[in-house]
Amino acid sequence: MTVQLPVANAAQVRRYARTLFRRHPRALAAALALHAFAAIAGLAAPRLLGELVQAVQDGTTRLTVDKVAVAIAVFVLAQSVLTRYARLVSFRLGERVLAELREEFVRRVLALPLSTVERAGTGDLLTRTSRDVDALARTVRFAVPETLIALVTTVLTLGALALVGPLVALPCLVAVPILWASTRWYLRRAPAGYLRENAAYSDVNEGLAETVEGARTVEALRLLRQRVRRTDGDIGRSFAAERYTLWLRSVWFPTAEISYVIPTVATLLVGGLLYTHHLASLGQVTAATLYVQQLIDPVDRLLSWLDELQVGGASLARLLGVSSDEPERPAKPLPGNGNGRELVATGVRYSYVDGRDVVRGIDLAVRPGERLAMVGPSGAGKSTLGRLLAGIHPxxxxxxxxxxxxxxxxxxxxxxxxxxxxxxxxHVFVGTVADNVALPRPDATEAEIRAALRAVDALGWVDALPAGLSTVVGSGGETLTPAQAQQLALARLVLADPHTLVLDEATSLIDPRAARHLERSLGAVLAGRTVIAIAHRLHTAHDADRVAVVADGRITELGPHTDLVAADGDYAALWSSWHGKP
Structure with missing residues (x-):
């Protein structure tokens, strides 16, 4: 199983749900009031029918029957109108809450430390942004409003039943122990079951994503059987998790449905006995039986949507858990006001797996305005060190x-x-070229955007596009080459104007002549800024003020190009190899 992002606990979920609905007190109060009035209107018919039965027994007129029928029709119509508007208000509230949930989730995802995402992989995050969001959408749109309706209707129906007569109301309580015990049994197991089900689905997504993205490697190394076994194992765990939640429902639902029948039968039997002993009238028995029968629908809906609420609760816990990770440990405060530009690494160590440092005891001071090149063999730790210097990893x-x-x-x-x-x-985002470049500064003028593109030697091909800066690129738009996409990324940096840039093989997808020209352009535009360039092309090192040679997670050599070549060490060997010398 892969490492996954955290999951919020039950207390956090309940607290967040309360916070969401507290933001809309008027809409919530209106929905509850309308549902209450609709339920009250629906309670009139059984009471009127009970009174009609009693009136027929006592002797009545056709006019009385007609009046009761008209009254029932009026209440049914009122209930229909009130229910319509109650649902409308509830669904509007649900959509508003869902929109807020989605916006907050996007903010939480974008605020995640990159190191956290890298540890968890893309499968879990993909599942949360798709399956969990969809499940929560169904819960907020339908389960919450329907549960409110069912709950209000159940409470008011029980109240009306008690008003008919306490004695005829007592038989319905026979179902309470069964419902209480079965529901408690289910709720103790369902949340963990649905969390396990979603986690297993994340593993399936992660495995499939890895296989698809590394398809060429899988084929080259003949890893097909291993990947198939991995996928079969993930699907097997997902199947077992879903079978468990299905078993919970298959036990709970039949037990709950049995409890619906018992109160009706008990009310008829006990009501008959009460009637024969003159402890209840025929009208009371009739009304009580109708109320008990009427209880079946809201209770059934309440329990059915309660299951959906468990699914939604598990999804909400996973969405909230995106920001429940332990915050990245801040370094020990040191003297300074942060206005300086000197970047200093002192005794830096970093590991992706506990006990296996990939960066070991790095001491490095990068002077403001300096051009530092980091070179070394693949896997030496250059990119990791670059991320540490950029603040991506603590x-x-x-x-x-x-x-x-x-x-x-x-x-x-x-x-x-x-x-x-x-x-x-x-990445090229869907939008115009101008939108893509202006991401770090949405208020940038056209002149500033053009200047940033000119700085990275991209203005020529941008002007040649069908609509220039207004050309739509990204999915469904104008297709850009990898080199052009990378030039847009570099233009964003020029516009963002940080005082220090860490370029991790940033020009690797551009042909050598274009890369050379691009780096000269950046050199002219970024004068006075600190640049740390991580590259395999050693011409970058030749142009740098200093070169840091990284090997096995350590800086083994540090100094100007000419000095390192003269020292005849690791860098000199790399330089000779770069020029094809033995």
Missing amino acids: PRAGSVTVGGVPLASLPLAERRRRVALVTQEH
Whole structure:
């Protein structure tokens, strides 16, 4: 099983649900009031029918019967109108609450530390953003309003039944122990069962995503059988989890349905005995039986939607759990006001798996305005170190400071204003070219956007697009090459204007001549900024002020290009290999 994001506990879910509905007190009060009036209108018919039966026994006229029939028709019509508007208000409230839930979930996801997402993988997050959101949508749209209707109707019907006569109302209580025991048994097991079911589904998604994304590797290494076994195992666990929740329902629902029949039969039997002993009238027995029969529908709906509420509660717990992770441990505060630009790493260690450091005891001071190149073999820890210097990951030990202030302790917006990371992974969002470039500064003018594109040598091909800056790109729009998409990502950085850039092979998808030209353009535009470039192309190192050679999670050499070549160490060997020398 894969590592998954946290899940909120029951107390957090209840607290959040109360908070959501407290934001709309008027709408909630209106919905409850309308449902109450609708339920009251629906209670009139059984009472009137009971009185009519009693009147017929005592002797009555046709006019009385007609009046009762008209009264019943009026109450039924009133109930229909009130129910219509009660449902309308409830569904509107549900849609409003659902919209807020979705917006908050998006904010929570975007605020997640990247390290948290990387540890959990994409499968769990994908399941939460799709399956869990859909399940919660059904709960908020239908289960909550229907539960409110059923609950209000049940309470008022029981009240009306008690008003008919306490003695004829007592037989319906025979179902309470059965319902209480079976529902308690179910509720003690259902939440954990549905959480396990959703978690198993996340594992299925994660495994399939890994297989599809790594299809070429699977084929090259002949891992088909292993991936099939992994998928079969995930599906097997998902099947077992769903079978468990199905078993819970198959026990609970029949038991609950049996309890519906017993009160009706008990009311008729006990009511008959009361009538024969002159302890209740025929009208009371009739009204009580009709009320008990009328209770079946709201109680049945209440229990049916209670199951849906468990599904929704499990989904809400998973959605809330996205932000329930332990906050990234801030580094120990150091003297400084954060206004400086010097980036300093002191004794930095980091591990993805406990006990296996991939970065070991890094000490590095990057001067403001310096161009530092980090080179080394694949898997040496360059990208991890770059993420630590950009504040993506907090160090396991040691500190990374900017201006003397721990980088990980700064608010995310402030952190990105100071230090930004751009990698070889990039994304083109659906929208215009201008929208894509202006993401870090939505208020940027057209002149500023064009200047940013010019800085990364992208203005020429952007102007050549059908609508220039207004050309729609992304899914369904104009297709961009990987190099063009990466130039847009770099243009965003120019517009964001951080004082320190960490470029993790940022020009790797552009051909060498274009990359060389792009780096010269960046060099001219980013004068005075600190640039940390992680690259395999050593011409980047040649142009840098200093070069850091990373091997086995450590900086083994540090200095200017010429000095390192003269030292005839690891860097000199890399440089010779780059130029094809033995």
